Each structure stands twice: as structure tokens, then as C-alpha cells.
Amino acid sequence: MLSVENILKFNDLAHDKLKFMVNSKIRLNILTSISQHPKSMKEIKEEHNLTFASISINMKLLLAENLVIKRRGKYFISSLGYLNLYSLLDFFKLISVTNKFEELWLNHDISGIPDDLIGNFGLLEDSKLVKANHLDIYKIHNNFLELLIRSKEVRTVSPISHPDLLEVFGAKIKSNTPTILILTKEIVKQVLKSSDFNFLSEGISNKNLEIRLYEGEIKVVFTVTDKFMSLGLFNHDGSYDQNRDLVSMDKNAIQWAESLFDYYYQKSLNLGPKKLAKMI
Template sequence: MDVGKMLKLIVSSTLRHKILFALSSGPKALGELQKIIGSTKSSISHSLNDLEEENLITQDPDTKKYMLTNTGYLTYLQMARLVDTLETVKNFEEFWLNHDLSGIPVEFLERIGDLKDSQLYITPPEHLTLPHEAYMKLVKTSKWIKGVSPILFSDYPKAFMELASTKNVDIEIITTRAVYEKLIELAPPEAVELVKDLPNVKIYILEENPKVAFTVTNNFLSFGLFFPDGRYDMMADLISNSEKARKWGIALFQYYKEKAKRVL
């Protein structure tokens, strides 16, 4: 089948799109499809014929139920991914438009739909402490923490060390050389020695600015970006507790970990 023709067949018809999605959960009779989709039987039948003609669906001769073919299922998977991507782009449009995306590698931008079930938190200037308080509440319930932070939040290191030393939370942090050196400068010598003695704390240095700041734990992802002028946006965070978003965050952390060097 011509690719352009297939795109036109699927994209130009909401009804055909709905049929593929309805059949993704299993075979269905015409009456079942009508209940799910809400269109007339004649309209659905016409669309079914179009899809069957292009080998995207087939009808069981015994049960008379329609089902996706292998190519139909592959097409559905890519359509579902596209829908997730478009929802993520549209739902958080201002977030993507107003920030520097260069810190998100292309292979992760291609999976940006994994962040669909996120919420964008915008903090009013008069309440700048609120997101940090909410963030710390989430962190304190975590069993492990992985973070990339090219910026320094003065109260976070102490809080993280308390979690590592008193609750045995596994912590891995990737930061820049400038931030690391500032941390060492500000930290009491005994705190630095404590970190060295904690087997569940690992700190890595990136020689380049990743231009993203995020934390992923066993129960949430918190993700922030920089403005095009290089300033970090302290007032906008994407937060999600979905499994897809957390897996996306873990993979992005691993991407930067492979580029970093462990120092503690």
C-alpha cells in the first residue's frame, strides 16, 4: 500500500481512527463497535470495508467479529504513540514553547508522549517556596532518588543526606563541576566525610551543562527546564507519578550518567 494513501486513510477519518483504537483491545462485532464509537452502523460498515481493503482489519468468518491484522496492530501502536505525543505537546504547549529543549536528546523527544499523564505546576512569584515544600514531601516518601541538577538549591543537600543516613535511601546525583565545587566549599568538612562513608550515596560530575534539572524516584518524576537565555525556570515543573514518565526519567538519568564521572 502507498504510504501517502495509508496516512490519508487513517488521518483523514476520525471514524477509522476510532475503529482501530476500539479493536486494539480485542475482536468486536459491528454492534459492539457502534456502542463504543456512537456512529451509525452504515458509516461504521463503510469504514470497516476501507480498513479491510487495506489489510488493516479482518473479519472472522465464524464469529463475524472484526479484529486487527498484524499490520493493523502495528499501525495502531504508532497511532497511539502519535496521539500521546500530540496530547503532551498541546497540554503543555507554553512549557515547550518558552524553554530550551536542547538538554533533551532526540531519542527522548521522540518519546515525549510518555509524559502525557503529567501535571504542569506554575508557581506565582509570591509563593516561590511552595513547589520546594511540595517537592520535599514527595522526596521524603521515596526509597531511592536519582537526580540531574546543574543548579544549586541550598536546602536540598542537607535534606538528601538526612534521607541517606537515617532512612538508608539510595541517592545518585549528577551535577556540574561548578555546582559540585560550590557544594564542597559550603559544606562542613564532617558532612563531606559523611558522604564519602555512605555506600548508598553516589555523586557524579558532568563537564557540560545538561540544560535540564529533574528528579526521578520510585514514585514520581519532577522535570524542569531552562529559558533560552540560560536562566533556570524556578516556577514551572512537570510532575508525574505514571510508570511511563518514571521510566522515561530513569532512562534520561542513565543517558547523562554514562557521560558523567563519579567523584564521590
């Protein structure tokens, strides 16, 4: 883990290169334009509607920085240019996701998501922010249940419970859908109170159900299945925001949520029937 002081040093070292990359949209357009195929100056000019002079000046700078290579009248992006561009466009992607779902991040607690996964929020670009409204205050809930019913594998991390959800999870287990629930102590007790213990015990023995205990505080609510991922956050005042849910059926977002699930899975304890019985 790097200290803030070291990162600030990185900033000093990298700043000139960084400024060179981001200070000119023309240079970024040139690099993006040749990132897949080499092109001539004329082709770039036509594609971006730029003057020959502005392309020429910036191309010279890109050549001098070794980000572009010229061969037989065509301009190629160099490996260094490609790596720099890739990192920068990944940054663009994150900005785009952050702006697109701004109301989900603002005034919400994101401390339940580890830093490396926050850095990969760009993978959520094809998600949809489902919002409840006064005409349909259960929109999120119903949308979630609908997707859950269609799933063939369910993994949930939650510090909250809802009677409907327990019912659907029960139905999933009955239909032999592999289900893993990572819950706080309070919610495990709630599940035990609301469900038939023999049913849970049987589900665990049949390997359809795994209930895991997360000892700390969980500040995120999410589910990942073979079909979708859904993410909900808490407000800064500690209440759960039932009016917003980030939902995606995109494979990148599902993969992101799987990594988040793995993070909680590693930090949770498996509760077999005996351990569960002790918690009743």
C-alpha cells in the same frame, strides 16, 4: 542515524498509508473499537452512533488494506492493523502530552533531553505541571522538598544549587538513603564549599553517596526517586525557570526519568574522596 533526506524519502513512501489512517476519524474509531475484541457491524454502530452506511464503506476500505479481517460475521483487527494503530495512538498520546504541558515546552530549552526520550514524552501523560503563583512563590520548591523527604532512593542531575536542597540531601545521606548527584563543576565546587568534606567523604565510603561530574553544560534539572520524578527546564534566555516543574508519581514517568538519568550517568565521571579533595 538517518539523514533528513532519508527521512523525507520515508515520508514519500509512507504518506499514502498515513493519509489513509488519519484522514478518517470513522476508520480510527472502527479500529480502536475492535482493537481489544472482535465486534459485529451492529456492535460498532451502537458504540459509536454511526450510520450503517458509513461503517460499511470504511470497513470495506479497511478490509482492502488488510488492517481488518472478517470471520463469522465479526470484524477482527489484523496484526498489521494493530501495529499501525498502536503507533498512531502513541502519536496521539504525545500530542496530548505536548498540548497539556504546552507552557512548559514553549520558550523553554529542551536540548538537555536526548531525542529518543523526547519521542517518548507520551510516558509523561499522568504528570502534573506544578506552578508557582503570587500567593505561594515557593510552591514548587516546597512540593519538591516534601516528596524528596519521603523518598528512599534519590538520583539528581543539576547545574544549579539551593541551600535548602543541600540541607535536605545532607539529611538523606545521614539517614542512609542511597543518593547519586550528577553535577556540573561549578555546582560540585559549591557543594564542597557549603558542606563538611568529612561528611561527604564518609557518605561516599559508606556507599550512601555518589557524586559525579558532568563536564559539559547541563540544560535540564531533574530528580528521580523511588516515589516521584521532577523535571525543570531553562528558559531560552539561559535563566532557569523556577516557576514551573513537571512532577509525576506515575511509574511510566519514573521509568522515563530513570532513562534520562542513565543517559547522564553514562556521560559523567565518578568523583571519589581524593578527586573531590582536589576540587576544593
